[in-house]
Amino acid sequence: MASQVTVFVENKPGRISHIARILGKNNINIRAITISDRGEYGLINIIASDPDRAHDILLKEGFSVSRNYVIGVLMKDRPGALADITEYLNESEINISNAYGFILKSGDKAVLILEVDDFDRAEEVIRGGGFHTLSKEELVNL
Amino acid sequence: MDEAYWDKEIETIDRHSLQQLQLERLNKTLERASKSQYYKRRIPAKINNLTALKDIPFTTKSDLRNSFPEGMLAVSRDEIVRLHASSGTTGRATVIYHTKRDIDNWTDLVARSMYMTGVRKSDVFQNMMGYGLFTGGLGLHYGSERLGALIIPASSGNSKRQIRLMKDFHSTVVHITPSYALHLYTLFQEKGIDPKNDLDLRIAFLGAEPHSEETKLRLENLFGLDAYNSYGLSEMNGPGVAFECQLKDGMHVWEDSYILEIIDPDTGEGLSDGEEGEIVFTTLKREGMPIIRYRTGDIAQTYPEECPCGRTHRKISRIKGRTDDMLIVKGVNVYPMQIEKVLMDIPEVDNNYLIEIETVDYLDSLNIKVEVRQNIFHGGIKELESLKKRISEDLKNETLISPRITLVEPNSLPKSEGKAVRVVDKRDRDV
Numbered sequence: 001m002a003s004q005v006t007v008f009v010e011n012k013p014g015r016i017s018h019i020a021r022i023l024g025k026n027n028i029n030i031r032a033i034t035i036s037d038r039g040e041y042g043l044i045n046i047i048a049s050d051p052d053r054a055h056d057i058l059l060k061e062g063f064s065v066s067r068n069y070v071i072g073v074l075m076k077d078r079p080g081a082l083a084d085i086t087e088y089l090n091e092s093e094i095n096i097s098n099a100y101g102f103i104l105k106s107g108d109k110a111v112l113i114l115e116v117d118d119f120d121r122a123e124e125v126i127r128g129g130g131f132h133t134l135s136k137e138e139l140v141n142l
Numbered sequence: 143m144d145e146a147y148w149d150k151e152i153e154t155i156d157r158h159s160l161q162q163l164q165l166e167r168l169n170k171t172l173e174r175a176s177k178s179q180y181y182k183r184r185i186p187a188k189i190n191n192l193t194a195l196k197d198i199p200f201t202t203k204s205d206l207r208n209s210f211p212e213g214m215l216a217v218s219r220d221e222i223v224r225l226h227a228s229s230g231t232t233g234r235a236t237v238i239y240h241t242k243r244d245i246d247n248w249t250d251l252v253a254r255s256m257y258m259t260g261v262r263k264s265d266v267f268q269n270m271m272g273y274g275l276f277t278g279g280l281g282l283h284y285g286s287e288r289l290g291a292l293i294i295p296a297s298s299g300n301s302k303r304q305i306r307l308m309k310d311f312h313s314t315v316v317h318i319t320p321s322y323a324l325h326l327y328t329l330f331q332e333k334g335i336d337p338k339n340d341l342d343l344r345i346a347f348l349g350a351e352p353h354s355e356e357t358k359l360r361l362e363n364l365f366g367l368d369a370y371n372s373y374g375l376s377e378m379n380g381p382g383v384a385f386e387c388q389l390k391d392g393m394h395v396w397e398d399s400y401i402l403e404i405i406d407p408d409t410g411e412g413l414s415d416g417e418e419g420e421i422v423f424t425t426l427k428r429e430g431m432p433i434i435r436y437r438t439g440d441i442a443q444t445y446p447e448e449c450p451c452g453r454t455h456r457k458i459s460r461i462k463g464r465t466d467d468m469l470i471v472k473g474v475n476v477y478p479m480q481i482e483k484v485l486m487d488i489p490e491v492d493n494n495y496l497i498e499i500e501t502v503d504y505l506d507s508l509n510i511k512v513e514v515r516q517n518i519f520h521g522g523i524k525e526l527e528s529l530k531k532r533i534s535e536d537l538k539n540e541t542l543i544s545p546r547i548t549l550v551e552p553n554s555l556p557k558s559e560g561k562a563v564r565v566v567d568k569r570d571r572d573v
Contacts, residue, residue, distance in 0.1 A: 038523060
């Protein structure tokens with residue numbers, strides 16, 4: 001199963017660069033990054049090449065950090081691909097609480113990261129629909 | 143010709159007669175108070191002169207709290223018609239009980255005070271203080287009715303409505319906290335209202351918050367009115383204990399109703415006129431709950447010279463400070479311990495907080511900073527937002543003030559080593 005690292009940060013300049021530098025120095029690659037902004041603070045979600053190590057390093061650096069399972073869906077990088085999968089999830093009554101994506105190879109492959117309410121059922125449903133969900137190893141070796 | 147006094151005989155009584163009246167009323171007070179649980183073994187039955195008062199022990203706020211709920215009640219509960227209460231640091235309130243005559247006497251003092259500043263029957267008085275357990279709302283309300291002015295019981299908040307009431311009914315007198323008055327002024331500017339020309343305001347009672355002379359003058363200039371400082375505390379009824387006359391140089395304490403002493407807060411020794419110390423009051427007319435030698439915790443001085451207005455009751459200066467760490471936030475009395483107790487009861491917060499009081503848009507703002515420590519962070523926004531809500535609600539319940547909660551990164555607040563500074567008052571003193 002794929003996982004995302006979430007870091008709590010105050011909304012002030014330099015926080016992202018600080019975190020990115022720490023991960024960079026430790027040879028950890030950031031595949032994707034998003035921020036949930038709540039005004040005075042934000043949550044930075046990171047898909048890292050080595051989430052376990054990213055989590056431990058940031059924890060040691062004093063950050064409040066958590067690691068949560070997410071679903072990584074491999075998709076075609078073409079118009080309508082996102083609509084296909086989200087329509088399917090909607091029909092299956094899977095509620096998405098957060099979603100973001102990144103391209104692996106332009107015009108070829110992309111990855112959609114999903115946070116959902118009912119994780120186990122969602123993964124089953126997605127697989128049942130013929131979509132490929134990425135394992136932890138697959139995400140590391142992208 | 144307009145009569146200058148509400149009660150000329152009492153207001154201009156000569157000092158000697160006033161002292162005789164005080165002694166007479168003090169002895170009645172001692173007699174009444176001795177019927178209460180608290181005072182019965184603490185006070186003499188009678189004293190022969192006022193100087194003997196200094197041998198009677200002080201009453202403190204904690205004495206009031208410890209005698210909760212009825213330890214100081216001096217009459218049967220059936221005689222009590224109203225109570226007022228303030229929130230207390232230990233979760234226990236301080237309760238003051240009033241008989242019908244107590245309310246009547248209080249009302250008369252408020253009417254006398256308002257009349258002294260120039261309020262008359264023809265005035266329209268918009269009372270913008272909170273009604274309820276807080277004494278500022280109801281106290282001025284009944285005083286104004288007694289005086290015969292038209293009262294608009296607007297209570298606090300809802301600025302748009304306040305402005306509409308002022309315009310629709312041509313309010314001439316307002317009772318307002320200085321910070322709220324400044325806040326209203328910014329709204330006037332947004333709406334293009336010039337209070338000097340577009341409104342009929344002529345008198346403002348600035349209450350519930352200590353404020354500087356500069357703030358008062360600024361408000362007078364901005365609004366084009368006369369602002370009067372006043373002083374009161376719920377233990378001594380509330381408003382109507384001391385009020386400025388039209389000369390606006392010190393507040394007359396109604397000495398027919400209260401014995402005023404200024405003491406050295408450290409030794410308890412009495413101080414002379416002109417010396418700065420803690421204000422101590424004894425009620426002279428209270429039936430339901432007489433209080434003897436009450437230490438207010440407020441620091442001020444009396445004026446030695448007579449007032450040219452003709453009133454013989456001594457004047458006190460502005461309150462210069464407190465003998466304890468009590469804070470006044472948005473007009474509400476709060477002790478840091480009260481806030482800390484609430485915060486420490488929330489497991490996620492524990493010892494991990496900083497209390498900041500700031501001035502935002504002229505208004506007091508209570509801001510609680512809490513570190514999102516590693517052990518309480520599980521990655522969810524919902525969790526963090528519900529923590530904020532919980533802290534805010536718990537504090538509102540205890541202190542009546544809604545704080546702003548700011549979540550900050552771990553290890554960003556001052557470390558708690560021994561007695562860490564957990565309260566930072568960053569308010570502009572001279573807004």
